Amino acid sequence: DAGVIQSPRHEVTEMGQEVTLRCKPISGHDYLFWYRQTMMRGLELLIYFNNNVPIDDSGMPEDRFSAKMPNASFSTLKIQPSEPRDSAVYFCASSLGGLVVEQFFGPGTRLTVL
Amino acid sequence: AQTVTQSQPEMSVQEAETVTLSCTYDTSESDYYLFWYKQPPSRQMILVIRQEAYKQQNATENRFSVNFQKAAKSFSLKISDSQLGDAAMYFCAFQGTGGFKTIFGAGTRLFVKA
Numbered sequence: 001d002a003g004v005i006q007s008p009r010h011e012v013t014e015m016g017q018e019v020t021l022r023c024k025p026i027s028g029h030d031y032l033f034w035y036r037q038t039m040m041r042g043l044e045l046l047i048y049f050n051n052n053v054p055i056d057d058s059g060m061p062e063d064r065f066s067a068k069m070p071n072a073s074f075s076t077l078k079i080q081p082s083e084p085r086d087s088a089v090y091f092c093a094s095s096l097g098g099l100v101v102e103q104f105f106g107p108g109t110r111l112t113v114l
Numbered sequence: 115a116q117t118v119t120q121s122q123p124e125m126s127v128q129e130a131e132t133v134t135l136s137c138t139y140d141t142s143e144s145d146y147y148l149f150w151y152k153q154p155p156s157r158q159m160i161l162v163i164r165q166e167a168y169k170q171q172n173a174t175e176n177r178f179s180v181n182f183q184k185a186a187k188s189f190s191l192k193i194s195d196s197q198l199g200d201a202a203m204y205f206c207a208f209q210g211t212g213g214f215k216t217i218f219g220a221g222t223r224l225f226v227k228a
Contacts, residue, residue, distance in 0.1 A: 043205065043218040056215060089157065103216070105159035 004106035006092050012112045018080040021109045024073055025094030033103060034067055034077050035091040043091075049075065082113045116141045118208050120219035127196045128227050134181075135191045135222045137206030147209045148182070148189045153221070154202040162204070165189065193224075201226040 005024040013019055025032050033048040047057040052069045060067070064083070069075040079086055089110050093103040117140045127133035139148070150162040165173045165182050172180050177197075181190045193200055206219040 042220045045215055059215075091159065093159070102161045102164070103159075108157045 004092055004094055004104055006090075006106035006109050008109060009107060010110045010112075012114065013082055014114055015083055016081045017113075018078065019082045019086075019111060019113075021077040021079075021090050021092075021111070023075045023077070023092030023106060025075070025092070026096075026104055027073065029094035029096045029104070030072070031095045031097070031103075032069060032075050033091075033093040033095075034075070035093065035105075037089045037091060037108070038087075046077070079111075082111075084113045087111055087113050116143075116146075116208050116210060116217050118206055118217050118219040120204075120206055120222050122222045123220070124223045124225065126225040126227060127193070127200075129196055129198060131196055132192060132194045133196055133224065135193075135204050135206075135224065137189045137191070137219055139187050139189065139206070139208045139217075141187070141208065141210065143210050145211045147211075148180075149207040149209070149216070150178070150180070150189075150191045151205045151207060151218075152200075152202045153205065154199075159205075163191065196226050198226050198228060200224060 007022045030051050034046040035043050037043045046059045047067045048055055049069045065079055067077045089108045091105050091108045093105040095103045119138045146167045148165045152160045152162050163173050163175045163178050165180055172182050177194045179192045203221045203223050205221045207216050209216045
């Protein structure tokens with residue numbers, strides 16, 4: 001398997017623009033997680049899905065952020081409108097069932113909002 | 115609320131030597147799980163080792179081992195026979211049994227000197 005795939009790897013955008021980050025989890029995995037990593041706040045869980053259903057979105061910073069998982073092989077994290085403080089590395093991770101299993105991380109998307 | 119503290123922002127070790135990275139956590143739960151993740155310059159997060167709190171025996175994975183002290187809420191990572199490829203950021207992480215909300219520490223950057 002190719003692992004968790006994220007696109008784009010880098011995104012530079014202007015403040016106020018809409019940004020869409022994409023993730024393809026490992027085939028067969030039923031949990032998908034979105035994380036944000038910054039120097040100030042470290043690695044934060046934003047939201048996670050189980051079988052395409054959002055389970056906990058308490059980490060989503062504000063209404064400008066939204067995430068969807070229309071099917072088992074695709075998820076998006078959207079920021080609209082984007083702000084400079086959204087600049088971070090966004091990771092997607094997936095795992096297979098159970099309560100404590102390894103989360104497989106994607107390579108991340110480095111977002112820069114000017 | 116659970117917290118994870120890594121008090122060493124940076125550590126350095128000579129190749130082939132042993133290094134220990136510290137991690138403490140705070141929780142009121144009795145059952146939980148602890149992890150060490152490695153993040154090399156490629157940004158890819160990789161699980162190094164995990165420990166179930168109900169297990170008294172310390173986990174070991176090849177050159178990596180942990181010293182889990184439940185009463186002290188301490189979970190240190192020992193890397194033996196350090197290799198240049200071990201150079202990375204290392205994150206300690208906590209996961210309770212109530213869900214998938216994994217709490218990450220701020221990370222320790224490990225340098226390996228040749």
